[in-house]
Structure formats: structure tokens, C-alpha cells
Amino acid sequence: MKKLLITGATGSIGKILVQKLSARGDEVIIFTRNPESAKKKIVNASKYVKWDFDCMDAWLHEMHGVDVVVHLAGANLGGKRWNDEYKKLAYDSRIISTRSLVEAIKQVERKPKAFICSSAVGIYGSRYDEVLDENSSHRNDFLANLCNDWEKEAQKVEALGVRRVSIRTGLVLMKDEGLIKQLLLPFKLFIGGPLAGGRQWFPWIHIDDIVGIYLQAIDNLNVNGAVNAASPGIVQMKEFTKTFGNVLNRPSLLPVPKFALKLAAGELGEYAVMSQRTSVEKIIKSGYKFKFEKLNEALVDLLR
Numbered sequence: 001m002k003k004l005l006i007t008g009a010t011g012s013i014g015k016i017l018v019q020k021l022s023a024r025g026d027e028v029i030i031f032t033r034n035p036e037s038a039k040k041k042i043v044n045a046s047k048y049v050k051w052d053f054d055c056m057d058a059w060l061h062e063m064h065g066v067d068v069v070v071h072l073a074g075a076n077l078g079g080k081r082w083n084d085e086y087k088k089l090a091y092d093s094r095i096i097s098t099r100s101l102v103e104a105i106k107q108v109e110r111k112p113k114a115f116i117c118s119s120a121v122g123i124y125g126s127r128y129d130e131v132l133d134e135n136s137s138h139r140n141d142f143l144a145n146l147c148n149d150w151e152k153e154a155q156k157v158e159a160l161g162v163r164r165v166s167i168r169t170g171l172v173l174m175k176d177e178g179l180i181k182q183l184l185l186p187f188k189l190f191i192g193g194p195l196a197g198g199r200q201w202f203p204w205i206h207i208d209d210i211v212g213i214y215l216q217a218i219d220n221l222n223v224n225g226a227v228n229a230a231s232p233g234i235v236q237m238k239e240f241t242k243t244f245g246n247v248l249n250r251p252s253l254l255p256v257p258k259f260a261l262k263l264a265a266g267e268l269g270e271y272a273v274m275s276q277r278t279s280v281e282k283i284i285k286s287g288y289k290f291k292f293e294k295l296n297e298a299l300v301d302l303l304r
């Protein structure tokens with residue numbers, strides 16, 4: 001049985017991860033901005049700790065005796081237009097919070113054995129057909145720099161003798177949430193189609209697999225450093241929307257041009273159409289077996 005401390009446990013990935021950990025008998029302490037609301041969302045944690053990453057003295061003692069820290073928290077990048085204020089929130093809620101958790105780990109005598117931190121495939125920028133593994137270079141745009149700084153802060157924990165994993169997450173597909181929810185209506189109205197040309201590689205991952213990869217990172221001592229987390233069955237956007245339409249028995253018709261996406265979603269629209277042809281050999285070599293390698297099977301599971 002492990003004792004885990006998880007931030008951002010109330011989010012899309014966290015709530016399923018906590019369910020799986022509790023079901024197998026692990027103890028989970030949740031760090032949250034709102035313990036009362038977290039108790040309603042997640043019933044099986046052992047503690048709900050009020051977490052303000054700027055006030056370490058208030059929660060430092062909770063770090064004692066913890067085996068693994070999982071850091072998922074961060075202001076949602078899909079929800080709002082990316083103005084300067086929101087970019088600062090997105091940055092601080094990931095980078096400053098990671099710095100503060102690593103500082104707390106430094107201060108406790110019995111340190112956790114592992115620090116598992118989120119990151120994103122956005123670190124690679126947009127790369128057309130180039131195959132991207134964990135050694136590929138980073139790019140220099142807002143999201144890439146954010147991920148790079150996030151990973152650098154997490155990496156500092158290694159100097160304390162703690163195993164670090166940064167999970168470079170692709171776009172997570174889950175029932176009735178995120179992209180699936182946004183695409184359902186246009187397809188049901190027969191107006192869905194490929195976004196911005198459709199040639200770009202789209203690093204999707206089924207929610208069960210991203211949670212599975214977190215579990216693999218928690219349990220497997222051989223998982224270290226940056227890890228790409230997308231499906232091995234990566235496809236180009238035109239294939240994605242075609243399969244989406246097929247599963248719904250709707251045609252994938254009208255391409256949505258890039259300028260329209262930018263108008264609708266601001267800078268986020270720009271990021272939504274990036275091409276990231278990720279390789280996931282590293283996590284497969286660690287022994288992880290994907291549940292959903294085929295897009296069609298993932299979408300049938302999520303849409304029907």
C-alpha cells in the first residue's frame with residue numbers, strides 16, 4: 001500500500017486516478033484549493049487539505065511519510081482566451097506550484113520516493129511530419145516555454161534523490177468532456193469537419209490510458225524523466241475527424257479553417273491545430289500496454 005499526495009485531483013485525469021488508487025488500497029491525500037467542493041467530487045480520499053502553493057508553512061507537515069507526490073494542478077488551458085492575465089495564471093499555477101512542492105520535499109526529512117508531474121506535448125511546438133521522442137528539441141512559443149520551465153522545476157527534485165517523471169500529455173479524450181464534447185454538436189448537425197487543413201498530426205490519448213500511464217509512472221521504478229503520453233495509434237486530423245464522423249454515422253464534411261478557429265478560440269485555436277507526431281516507444285519499453293491503440297475503438301468506447 002502506498003501513501004500518495006495528489007494536487008489537481010479534482011480535475012479530469014485526477015478524479016479517475018484517485019478512484020483507481022483507492023480501489024487497489026492506496027491512501028490518497030488531496031491538495032486542493034477548495035476542500036469542501038473536493039469532498040463532493042471525490043469520496044474516497046483519506047484527507048482533503050486546503051492548498052495554497054504560496055503558503056507552504058500551512059501544508060508542509062502533510063508531506064511527511066508520503067511515498068509519491070503527483071502534481072496535476074494547473075489553471076485549465078482549454079477554458080479561456082489566452083490574454084496576458086490568463087497566461088500568467090496558467091504559468092504560475094504550474095511553475096510556481098511545482099517550485100513550491102519541490103521546496104517542501106527538500107525540507108522534509110523522509111522524502112517521497114517519486115515526484116510525478118504533468119507536462120504536455122506542447123513542449124515540441126508544431127513540427128509537421130517529424131517524429132518526436134523525448135530527446136527531440138523544444139520550441140520557443142508560450143506553451144513550449146511553459147512546459148519547458150515546468151519540467152525544469154520538476155527536475156530539481158532529482159538532486160534530492162527523488163525519482164522524477166514529467167508526463168508529456170497529448171490531448172485526452174473522455175466522455176462528455178473537452179474536445180469530444182466540443183465536436184459532438186457540429187457533427188450531429190452534419191457540419192463537422194477537419195480543423196485547419198487536416199494534415200497535422202493529432203496526439204490523442206484515451207482517458208483510461210493517460211490514467212494507466214500515471215499508474216505506470218507511480219509504480220515502475222524504471223520510468224524516469226520526460227515521457228510522451230499519447231496513443232501509438234496517432235493519426236492526422238483529417239483521419240481523426242473522418243473516424244469521429246464514421247463512429248457517429250455522420251460525414252466529416254466542411255473543413256474548419258485556421259482563421260475561424262483563431263476567431264473562435266483566440267491563441268488557443270492556434271495551438272489546437274499544431275502538428276505533433278509523438279513517439280511513445282519509451283513508455284511502451286517500460287512495459288506499459290495501451291488499452292486503446294486504435295482511434296476507432298477509443299471513439300466507439302467514448303461516443304456510444
Ligand SMILES: NC(=O)c1ccc[n+]([C@@H]2O[C@H](COP(=O)([O-])OP(=O)(O)OC[C@H]3O[C@@H](n4cnc5c(N)ncnc54)[C@H](OP(=O)(O)O)[C@@H]3O)[C@@H](O)[C@H]2O)c1
Nearest residue numbers: 008010011012013032033073074075076093118120169172
Ligand atoms: N486533459 C488534457 O488533455 C491535458 C493535456 C495536456 C496536459 N494536461 C495537463 O495535465 C494536468 C491535469 O489535466 P486535467 O485535464 O485533469 O486538468 P483539469 O481538469 O483542468 O484540472 C486541474 C486541477 O487543477 C486545479 N486548478 C485549477 N485552476 C487552478 C489554479 N488557478 N491554481 C491552482 N490549481 C488550479 C484544480 O484542482 P482544485 O480545484 O482541487 O485545486 C483542477 O481540478 C494539467 O496540469 C494539464 O495542463 C492535460
